[in-house]
C-alpha cells in the first residue's frame with residue numbers, strides 16, 4: 396500500500412480514497428458534446444442561421460413550387476375542340492368515365508344528379524358562367540375559387556376533364572328530382588351531333 400500513499404485524496408474515518416480523475420480524452424468528449432448540443436439547439440431547433448430547419452424548409456418549398464410551375468409552363472392546359480366535347484356527350488365510354496369522376500369530386504357540391512346543392516344546378520338552362528362547352532371547360536378547369544368552385548384543371552387527367560364537360564352537357568334538360576332553383580342567365584345549348 397505504501398506506494399499509493401501519495402495519491403490519497405480523502406481520508407474519512409480511516410477510509411482512504413484515491414484520486415482517479417477521468418482521462419483527458421473522455422473529458423474532451425464530454426465538453427465537446429455539451430458545446431455541440433448548445434450549437435445544434437440554436438442552429439436547428441431555434442432556427443438561427445442559414446442552414447436552419449426553417450430556412451431549409453423554405454428553400455425546398457420554393458424549389459418544388461418552381462418545379463411545378465416549370466411543368467405547368469411546359470404542359471399548358473389546352474382546351475379541347477368544342478366538336479369533340481359535344482361528341483363526347485353521346486359517347487357511353489366518355490360518359491362512364493365522367494360519371495365515376497363526377498360522383499367522387501363534384502356530387503358533394505352539385506348533388507348526385509347535378510341537381511344542385513352548395514353549387515348550382517347543372518341540368519337546367521341557366522348558367523352563371525356560360526353554358527357553351529368551351530365556357531364549361533374553362534369553369535371546370537380554372538374554377539371560380541372566390542365563389543367556392545375549385546379549379547380542377549391540374550387535379551385530374553386531361554381526358555377526365557374533357558369527359559366531365561361532355562357529361563355536364565349531356566345532363567342538360569335531364570330534370571332530376573329536387574332541383575335547386577335556377578341561377579344565372581338562360582342559354583341555348585349547342586346542339587349535340589346527330590340531333
Ligand code: HEC
Nearest residue numbers: 500501504513514515522523524525534539542543544559
Ligand atoms: C366545393 C364545392 C364544389 C365542388 C366540389 C365542385 N363545384 Fe362546381 N361549383 C361550385 C359553386 C359554389 C359554383 C358556383 C360558382 C359561382 O356562383 O360563381 C360552381 C359552379 C360550377 C359550374 C358553373 C355553373 C354555372 O351556372 O355557370 C360548373 C359547370 C361546375 N361547377 C362544375 C363542376 C364539376 C364538373 C365539378 C367536379 C369536377 C365541380 N363543379 C365541383 C361548387 C363546387
